[in-house]
Amino acid sequence: MFYIGCAGLAVFAAVWPAFLKTAPMLVTGCRFLAVTGLYCPACGGTRALNALLHGHVIASLKLNPAVVYGAAIFVWFMLSQTAERLSRHKLKIGMRYRNLYVYVGLAVLMGQWLVKNIIKIAAAM
Numbered sequence: 001m002f003y004i005g006c007a008g009l010a011v012f013a014a015v016w017p018a019f020l021k022t023a024p025m026l027v028t029g030c031r032f033l034a035v036t037g038l039y040c041p042a043c044g045g046t047r048a049l050n051a052l053l054h055g056h057v058i059a060s061l062k063l064n065p066a067v068v069y070g071a072a073i074f075v076w077f078m079l080s081q082t083a084e085r086l087s088r089h090k091l092k093i094g095m096r097y098r099n100l101y102v103y104v105g106l107a108v109l110m111g112q113w114l115v116k117n118i119i120k121i122a123a124a125m
């Protein structure tokens with residue numbers, strides 16, 4: 001998992017700037033939103049990630065809190081695993097996989113989806 005995280009980070013650092021340049025041309029908007037008039041669970045994800053990468057944590061939380069949760073878990077995993085490996089496993093602080101992290105992430109994702117749509121529906125009334 002740690003090496004996959006390192007590889008993912010390298011690919012992300014290489015691809016993200018180019019993605020942001022071409023994204024406006026590629027992205028035509030959310031299909032779920034266009035068909036149903038409601039947000040999908042991932043709506044705001046790209047903008048939330050971009051805001052987070054620019055240090056705007058509150059703005060990122062407002063756009064899609066699941067992005068902040070996922071980023072926090074990823075950063076803690078990578079830092080704790082790096083510290084454990086640098087200490088040659090004398091420090092046993094490396095984050096281990098737990099189903100709870102996935103359940104909390106899904107709860108955040110679905111919770112923010114419900115709240116955003118309830119607010120949208122209430123505003124339309």
Ligand SMILES: [Zn+2]
Pocket residue numbers: 030031032033039040041042043044
């Ligand atoms: Zn969407």
